[in-house]
Amino acid sequence: MSRNAERNPSPTGKSGGPKRPRNGWRTFRRVLFVIVAIGVLGILFGAGLFFFYAQSAPKISQSALSSDASTRVYDANGAVISRLGAxxxxxxxxxxxxxxxxxxxxxxxxxxxxxxxxxxxxxxxxxxxxxxxxxxxxxxxxxxxxxxxxxxxxxxxxxxxxxxxxxxxxxxxxxxxxxxxxxxxxxxxxxxxxxxxxxxxxxxxxxxxxxxxxxxxxxxxxxxxxxxxxxxxxxxxxxxxxxxxxxxxxxxxxxxxxxxxxxxxxxxxxxATSIKAGLSKTHKSTAVASAKTTKVIDAYLKQVYAELKSKGYNTTTGGLKVYTNLDMGAQKKLYNIVNGSSYVNFPSSKFQVGSTIVDPNNGKVVAMIGGRKTGNVTFGLNRAVQTDRSSASTAKPLMDYGPAIEYLKYPTYEPVKDTAFTYPGTTKNLYDWDRQYQGTITMRKALYESRNIPAIRTLQNVGIKKATTFLDGLGMSFDKTLTLQNGIGLYISTEQEAAAYAAFANGGTYYKPYLVSKIVTQDGKAHNYASTGKRAMSAATAFMLTDMMKDVMTNENGSGRSAAISGLYQAGKTGTDSYPDDYADKVPDGATMDSWFTGYTKNYAVSVWTGYDKQFQAGHYVSETQTTIAQEIYKYTMSYLATKSTNTDWTKPSTVTQTSQNGKTEYYVTGHPGTVTDATATSPYGSTNTTSSSVYSSNGQVTTNSSSSKTESSTTESSTSKESSSTEQTPGGNNGNDDNDTTTNSSSTNTSSATTTKNKDDNKD
CATH class of the missing domain: 1.10.3810.10 (Biosynthetic peptidoglycan transglycosylase-like)
Incomplete structure (x- = not known):
């Protein structure tokens, strides 16, 4: 046997054995080489990127290392108003x-x-x-x-x-x-x-x-x-x-x-030591501003921190510089008005106030009060942003008359019916504050006298769907579907309402209210914030609503005469919310749970809520004479604000035509004048005489002008508290769903017990 045969025995008797898998080894080496190469390149790339980023790193000093990481807050003039704990x-x-x-x-x-x-x-x-x-x-x-x-x-x-x-x-x-x-x-x-x-x-x-x-x-x-x-x-x-x-x-x-x-x-x-061992029973709060301004800006600061949190900033470890829209002069004035004794005669220290001031031209919240007689609290209850109290009749321009002008082209003299009204599909009756009927009157009169029935009839004609769309354009959304009763009471805050009325003031553009204008982080990076205006209504709607709401304060029968300021061009609306029927006998006649006033000029919009935190506690009601306190707070606040700005009237847009009706200046959307007869022939407070005439509204609806004396009813009074303090109901038929529906009575699948609704809005001087 040869040497080769001995070295390579073969079962076939032939020389040589099986060959090594050289191709597989080569493939493995290639893959390994590629992996190593990618790894090396990755390391080189990472190192290069690291040093590239490092070159632009901010400088760090001993001062920065040793300083506190608190958040500093500045007012609109750049003055520090708070250093959180520093x-x-x-x-x-x-x-x-x-x-x-x-x-x-x-x-x-x-x-x-x-x-x-x-x-x-x-x-x-x-x-x-x-x-x-x-x-x-x-x-x-x-x-x-x-x-x-x-x-x-x-x-x-x-x-x-x-x-x-x-x-x-x-x-x-x-x-x-x-x-x-x-x-x-x-x-x-x-x-x-x-x-x-x-x-x-x-x-x-x-x-x-x-x-x-x-x-x-x-x-x-x-x-x-x-x-x-x-x-x-x-x-x-x-x-x-x-x-x-x-x-x-x-x-x-x-x-x-x-x-x-x-x-x-x-x-x-x-x-084994108790975690509570040695803990101090009293703690001195360090989350404060300077002692002089703590109680004055508490509510504003609380909302600033809420806004920062919503933007994703950490106010405790961020070392932020926060620049706000706060007008310290207006803030101090508002604080002094609601806490002092020189302006308003408050019934008790528990009587509360929530108020917001907004710049109509950009949405900046320039001042905010969350309560009165609260002491040196740090971030107490902010009633300016609470949404659990009814806005009462301040909702009427927002949900009833605004949409009517915008979508149905109602003129300011649109005839509206102030006659007996029962909510569709129920036995629930609606009354005005004086339990009188005035027959057919103009929309303007219904607004400045704050008549409930014409407002709800107008909302019926508009439809809930379109009214909700109008509210959405003013930054208001709701968890539940709105009903007819919300036409005389929305659950919104003074911040929301001031911003909504601001859209009337500026000609129809809505700006979301905001407090923070700029944030500078510790790395020196500045983040600027502003509200982008969105068209919420036509200029015609805004102008005509404003013109009607001027009468709220200037007309002899206006509901907001206590808010009048001589010589100032302004407009606004009152709102009072009565107690529900099961509590009405526990308070004096005319007492309410809430009293509002929201008004504006071309430069400021101010919304004021007044009432008690525990409105059902004995003695915690707003008496009939005290319902004007909200108006008085507005009056003194706006009087101060007027000294900081020009006093100019609103200019009629080209889309509005001026006319004369019944000897008074009125307006209509150009091209939609409507046809009207004398809609104010009846007594201002509901004559017992009955008159009748055909009146044609701007949308062609035929109504009957009739007035009658007060209707007697064995049912009890109720208020328009949350969801109108009654069983939630959807107007029957197509009401609230079909935007073109103009009927006033139809059946409903949801009913409630026989009650009456009486929103005592609004008491006049």
């Missing part, structure tokens, strides 16, 4: 920080703090694995303590700013901070900067707030409590959520033991 921060030097607290913070936030260079690749990988496996127990994050300090010092905390570029810059600055400052300095800055809940910044201030002591007087359990709070200051507040706070404190103690900062026995002993 002025009460107690800065503590490293030498006065207990070693136990330092060890607790390091063990919790960054175990390799003394070994890393500001960025910890091992920590990043470990955090990723821990998050995947769920083994971190909330103690492991990717950012080092130095990175957290950088983030709190120079970067925005808004969710929209959490980008790859920002993370790269954060890491780069962390490397620089670690190089330029000692570990003790970095730890000192961090301990003094973090937010600790309740408007408190820094752990020394937190020790004083929660325990009434300095840091060096706290025990291990208390130090561990403070060290664990920055991750979620609200949830780990020991006074509010003791169970969550204890769980977090115990995790910190476990981390300290694992890091050999304390023994297991020490950790166990500290865990």
């Amino acid at each position: 002025q009460n921060r107690s800065y503590v030097k490293s030498s006065n920080i207990p070693d136990g607290l330092k060890q607790a913070v390091v063990s919790t936030e960054d175990r390799r703090f003394y070994k890393n260079n500001g960025v910890d690749p091992i920590r990043i990988v470990g955090a990723a694995l821990a998050n995947v496996t769920g083994s971190s127990l909330g103690m492991q994050g990717g950012s080092t303590l130095t990175q957290q300090l950088v983030k709190l010092s120079v970067f925005s905390t808004a969710a929209s700013d959490r980008t790859l570029k920002r993370k790269a810059q954060e890491a780069w600055l962390a490397l620089k901070v670690d190089h330029n400052y000692s570990k003790d300095q970095i730890l000192e800055y961090y301990i003094n900067k973090v937010y600790m809940g309740n408007g408190v910044y820094g752990m020394q201030t937190a020790a004083q707030y929660y325990y009434g002591k300095n840091l060096n007087s706290l025990d291990l359990s208390q130090l561990a409590m403070l060290a664990g709070m920055p991750q979620s200051p609200t949830n780990y507040d020991p006074t509010t959520y003791p169970a969550l706070a204890k769980k977090r404190r115990d995790l910190v103690l476990d981390a300290m033991a694992k890091n050999n900062a304390i023994t297991s026995a020490q950790a166990a002993q500290a865990k």
Whole structure:
């Protein structure tokens, strides 16, 4: 046998064996090479991108590192009106920080703090694995303590700013901070900067707030409590959520033991201590503005912070500069009017007010009051934005007459019927404030005298669908489908109503109301905010409504004469909401739950609500004479505002034609004059004589002019409180669904018990 045969035995007897899989090996090497090449290129690209982003990183100074991270709020003139907690921060030097607290913070936030260079690749990988496996127990994050300090010092905390570029810059600055400052300095800055809940910044201030002591007087359990709070200051507040706070404190103690900062026995002993041990019973709030302005701007500030939160900003750790639309002069004036005794005679200290002032030309909220006699509260109840009280007859221009002009082209002299009315499909009767009928009168008269029945009949003709569309254009949306009764009462706030009436003032453009005009984040980036105007109605509708609402204050029978200001071009509407029938016998005749006035000039729109928080408590009613208080607040407020602006009248647009009806100046949408006879022949307060004549409205509807004496009924009175204080009902037939329906009575699938509705709106001087 040959050597070759011995080396390569073959079962076939032939020389040579099976060949090696050289093609497969070559493929593997090629794939491996490609993977390595991609990896190298990826690293090079990542490094290049990192240094590219790093070049544009903001500068970081010792001042930025040591300063508080509070939010500063400015008024429209750039003056600081609030520094959230900043002025009460107690800065503590490293030498006065207990070693136990330092060890607790390091063990919790960054175990390799003394070994890393500001960025910890091992920590990043470990955090990723821990998050995947769920083994971190909330103690492991990717950012080092130095990175957290950088983030709190120079970067925005808004969710929209959490980008790859920002993370790269954060890491780069962390490397620089670690190089330029000692570990003790970095730890000192961090301990003094973090937010600790309740408007408190820094752990020394937190020790004083929660325990009434300095840091060096706290025990291990208390130090561990403070060290664990920055991750979620609200949830780990020991006074509010003791169970969550204890769980977090115990995790910190476990981390300290694992890091050999304390023994297991020490950790166990500290865990056995009650989480409430040593807590102070009283706390001095630090979330305040200056003492002189706190109570004056409380409601405005509360709404500012709500607006910031809705935009995704963190007001506690963001270090924001917030520029608002606040006119401090108007704010102080409004505050003095509702809290002093020089302007209005209030019945008691519990009588409340909510009010908003809006600039009609841009939607800026320039002042806001959320209550009166509230003391030096920080963010108390803001009644200016509450939506659980009926706006009563201030809803009529918004839901009834505005849509009638816009969609049905009603002229200001449109004949409307003030005759006996029963809600379709029910036995529920509707009455006016005086329980009288005036027969057929003009729409103008129905508005300035605030007659309920003509308003609801007008809404019937418009239809709920179109009325809702009109309201939507004015920024109002509702969870439930509106009904006819909402035509004399909407559940909206003074902020919403001021903004809606502002659209009448500026010629038909709606601006969403807003308080914040600019936000500057810690990285110096400015974010500007403004409201974009949207056409809500024609210029004709706005002008004609305004002209009719002038009479509310100037006509001898107008419902808002107490709001009249001599020589000032203004318009507005009153609103009062009576008690429901099951409570009416417990209050004097004429008493109401709520009283409103919303008015405007070309420069300002002011909405005022008055009433009691607990309107069903004994004595908490608005008497008939007190219903004018809302008008008086408006009058004194607008008188002040008028000194800050020009007094100009509204100009008739070309789409409106002026005419004379019954010896009075009236208006109609050009091309839609309608046909009218004398619609004001009856007595202003409901003559017992009956007259009749055919009257043709602008949409061709034939009505009958008839007046009659007061109709007697055995049913009780009810009010238009929420959903009109009655069983929710949808008008029968096509009413409320068919926009072209002009009938006044039809059947309904939903009925309610026999009641009457009487909105005592509005009492005249």
